Amino acid sequence: xxxxxxFELRGVDAGPAGxxxxxxxxxxxxxxxxxxLAGPSGAGxxxxxxxxNRLDDPLAGEIRxxxxxxxxxxxxxxxxxxxxxxxxxxxFPGSVIENLRVxxxxxxxxxxGHVLEHVGLDVDLLDHDAETLSGGEAQRMCVARALxxxxxxxxxxxxxxxxxxxxxxxVEDLGRSLADSGVAVIWVSHDTDQLRRLADxxxxxxxxxxxxxxxxxxxxxxxxxxxxxxxxxx
Amino acid sequence: MIAVLAVVQGDIGxxxxxxxxxLVAVAIAISLWRQLGLERSLLWASLRALVQLLFVGWVLQxxxxxxxxxxxxxxxxxxxxxxxxxxxxxxxxxVPRVLSLSIVAYAASAVVVLGVLFGFGIYDLEGRTLVPxxxxxxxxxxxxxxxxxxxxxxxxxxxxxxxxxxxxxGLTAKQAFQPHLRQALRTALxxxxxxxxxxxxxxxxxxxxGLILAGVAPADAVKVQVSVMYLVLGSVATTTAxxxxxxxxxxxxxxxxxxxxxxxx
Numbered sequence: 001x002x003x004x005x006x007f008e009l010r011g012v013d014a015g016p017a018g019x020x021x022x023x024x025x026x027x028x029x030x031x032x033x034x035x036x037l038a039g040p041s042g043a044g045x046x047x048x049x050x051x052x053n054r055l056d057d058p059l060a061g062e063i064r065x066x067x068x069x070x071x072x073x074x075x076x077x078x079x080x081x082x083x084x085x086x087x088x089x090x091x092f093p094g095s096v097i098e099n100l101r102v103x104x105x106x107x108x109x110x111x112x113g114h115v116l117e118h119v120g121l122d123v124d125l126l127d128h129d130a131e132t133l134s135g136g137e138a139q140r141m142c143v144a145r146a147l148x149x150x151x152x153x154x155x156x157x158x159x160x161x162x163x164x165x166x167x168x169x170x171v172e173d174l175g176r177s178l179a180d181s182g183v184a185v186i187w188v189s190h191d192t193d194q195l196r197r198l199a200d201x202x203x204x205x206x207x208x209x210x211x212x213x214x215x216x217x218x219x220x221x222x223x224x225x226x227x228x229x230x231x232x233x234x
Numbered sequence: 235m236i237a238v239l240a241v242v243q244g245d246i247g248x249x250x251x252x253x254x255x256x257l258v259a260v261a262i263a264i265s266l267w268r269q270l271g272l273e274r275s276l277l278w279a280s281l282r283a284l285v286q287l288l289f290v291g292w293v294l295q296x297x298x299x300x301x302x303x304x305x306x307x308x309x310x311x312x313x314x315x316x317x318x319x320x321x322x323x324x325x326x327x328x329v330p331r332v333l334s335l336s337i338v339a340y341a342a343s344a345v346v347v348l349g350v351l352f353g354f355g356i357y358d359l360e361g362r363t364l365v366p367x368x369x370x371x372x373x374x375x376x377x378x379x380x381x382x383x384x385x386x387x388x389x390x391x392x393x394x395x396x397x398x399x400x401x402x403x404g405l406t407a408k409q410a411f412q413p414h415l416r417q418a419l420r421t422a423l424x425x426x427x428x429x430x431x432x433x434x435x436x437x438x439x440x441x442x443x444g445l446i447l448a449g450v451a452p453a454d455a456v457k458v459q460v461s462v463m464y465l466v467l468g469s470v471a472t473t474t475a476x477x478x479x480x481x482x483x484x485x486x487x488x489x490x491x492x493x494x495x496x497x498x499x
Contacts, residue, residue, distance in 0.1 A: 016496065017497075053402060054489060055398055055491060057487075057489060057491070071489075075401075075490040075491070076404045076405070076490060079401065079403065079404040083402065083403070088395060090395045090396050090399035092396065092399075092413075093413075102400060102405070103403040103404070145403065146402075
C-alpha cells in the first residue's frame, strides 16, 4: 500500500460545534498494517475514527485520502472502501445471511459462507438468528459484513471492549490476519496489552491533540509519561 | 353521487339538548360515587365542547350556505391546516422543522384526498361538503401524524447505532433509515386499519349514526360512511407518508450523516 493511502489530517477540529474534542490536529494516519489509536478516555480517538469514513465531518481543516479531500468523496463510496466496526456489534433483525445482505444485497450463499469462514465462523451459522450469536461471534459477523464491500481499510472502534477474554483473542487474531492480507486496520484500544500484541504503528492522543506517533519501540523510549503509560511501556 | 338529504327530523331542539345533559350528570354521579375526583373535569369538558361546537356551528353557517362564495370554505380549510400543524408542533416539539413539515403534510393530504373526492364527482364541490370533509382529513390525521413524528425521533435517538452501522456499510441515508421509517408508518397506520376492520361489528361510526339520527335512509348513510372511512384511510396514509419522508430528510445531512439532536434544524 503506497503512502497515498495514508489519511492526511491538516488543521482538523472535530466534535460538537463550540466545544471541539479534536483541536487543530495535524496528523498522518498510516493505512497499512495495524495502527492503534491510544490515549486516555475523552482524548478524541473515536471522534478521529468517525472522521475517516465521514460518519462525521470536521468542523475545520481538511482530511485527504488517496490524494483527494474526503469531502470530495461520495460518502457511500468512501464507506464501502473505508469500512467500520463498532464497540457494541450492531445486529440487524433477522438471520446471519440477512445481516450480510444488508451490506451486499445479492450476495450468494457460497460467497457469504466463504466470508464467514474467513472470519473464523461456521458456515452453518448462515441461517441462524443473528440475535442468538455470542458476543465474539456477533463481532466477527460484523467484520464479515463489513468485508463484503471489499474495503481497503477497516476502522475498528474498541471492537473487543464488550467481549470476554476468549472472544477478544479471536477478534484480535482476525484483525491481525486482515492486516496481513492487505486490509489496513485502524484500531482504537484502551487495552495496553492488546495494543502491544497488535500494533504496527501507534498514535497517542490526549486532550484532543496528538501526543506521539510512531512504532512501539519508539514510544516505549519516550520521555513523556502519558505516552509510556498509554502504550504500556515496560 | 351520494345524496345527503337535508332533513330536519334530526333537530332535537334546545329541550332535547338540555335533556341529553342528563347523561353528563350520570357521569358526574359515577365520579362522585366512586370518588374519582373528575366532576369538575367532566363538567368543564362538557361545557367546553358545547360552547366550541355552538361557536363552530354558528361560524359554519356562513361557509356552508350554497350562496356563500367558496373562498370562505377555502379560508376555513387553510385555518384548519394551520391549527392542526400548530397542534402537531406542540405535541412533538423536538421534531426538526415540525411546523412547516406538518403544514406541507396536511396540505398534501387535503389536495390528494379532496382531489379524489371532488375530482371524481363523489361529492359536489361546495362549502357544505368541503369544510366537513376537510375537517375529517385533518382531524383524523392529527393523532397519526404526531405518533409517526414521535416514533421517527425515538428511532433516530435510540437506534442510532443500527442506523450508523448501515451508513457505515455504504448504504444511503434513505436505505439506512428505511426499516425505522417502515416501522413508524406501520405503528401509525395499523390502528386505523384495525378500526376500519371493526366498523359495523364493534361500533357504528359517527357519520353514519349522525345521518341516521337526522333521518337519512341507512343505505344512503352507509354509502356516505364508507366514503368517509376511505377518506380517513387515505388521508392518514398520505399525511403520515409525507410527514415521515420530510422528517427523514431533516434527520440526515446531505453527506448521509445522521444528525445529532443538537445539530438538527
